[in-house]
Amino acid sequence: QEQLVESGGGLVTPGGSLRLSCAASGFSFSDHYMTWIRQAPGKGLEWVSHINSGGTTKYYAESVKGRFTISRDNVKDSLFLEMSSLKDEDTAIYYCARGVFSDFWGQGTLVTVSP
Amino acid sequence: DIVMTQSPDSLAVSLGERATINCKSSQSVLYSSTKKDCLAWYQQKPGQAPKLLMYWASTRESGVPDRFSGSGSGTDFTLTINSLQAEDVAVYYCHQYYSLPYSFGQGTKLEIK
Numbered sequence: 001q002e003q004l005v006e007s008g009g010g011l012v013t014p015g016g017s018l019r020l021s022c023a024a025s026g027f028s029f030s031d032h033y034m035t036w037i038r039q040a041p042g043k044g045l046e047w048v049s050h051i052n053s054g055g056t057t058k059y060y061a062e063s064v065k066g067r068f069t070i071s072r073d074n075v076k077d078s079l080f081l082e083m084s085s086l087k088d089e090d091t092a093i094y095y096c097a098r099g100v101f102s103d104f105w106g107q108g109t110l111v112t113v114s115p
Numbered sequence: 116d117i118v119m120t121q122s123p124d125s126l127a128v129s130l131g132e133r134a135t136i137n138c139k140s141s142q143s144v145l146y147s148s149t150k151k152d153c154l155a156w157y158q159q160k161p162g163q164a165p166k167l168l169m170y171w172a173s174t175r176e177s178g179v180p181d182r183f184s185g186s187g188s189g190t191d192f193t194l195t196i197n198s199l200q201a202e203d204v205a206v207y208y209c210h211q212y213y214s215l216p217y218s219f220g221q222g223t224k225l226e227i228k
Contacts, residue, residue, distance in 0.1 A: 059215050101167070
């Protein structure tokens with residue numbers, strides 16, 4: 001059974017850092033691009049970042065460029081998002097999703113940036 | 116950057132009737148080498164993660180009921196839900212994966228009239 005499980009969310013003060021993880025199972029993780037997408041409370045979806053199957057090519061939304069770093073471990077079937085210099089507007093549910101057009105999503109992890 | 120604009124923002128449709136949601140991209144999302152449009156549709160029910168409904172504009176994801184259909188090409192796309200069921204109440208998003216940064220429409224909230 002295919003599964004994506006995010007973890008690492010929580011409450012952090014502005015300027016702080018957080019590392020999100022996404023554990024994949026039930027499919028060949030190393031064959032797929034992986035994506036992070038976020039959703040602020042009561043708002044729509046925002047594409048954040050994606051990484052190719054080998055981990056060599058990474059793209060970021062302008063809103064997070066220079067502050068967030070995406071990475072993956074194809075041995076441990078895991079995707080990561082390192083977030084630093086966090087701002088209030090980074091408060092959101094962060095989803096990991098499989099593939100360029102995100103055919104399968106995890107349930108998300110909530111990141112709250114507040115003093 | 117490509118801007119995706121959905122219309123309407125919300126709509127109410129009677130059970131058994133047809134719902135139509137439109138999505139317009141600020142530039143074409145047609146991938147010329149494959150003649151496929153890089154456009155997906157998602158359904159998000161309250162408290163749940165989004166679920167893929169359609170990709171390549173008109174290809175239905177496995178397991179999605181055939182009352183859902185996608186159409187359009189270039190810059191104008193439509194998601195049609197025939198014979199609306201109560202379980203179709205959700206927010207629907209279009210998404211372009213043609214050009215980075217990828218982008219989503221603002222969402223359309225579908226309710227029962």
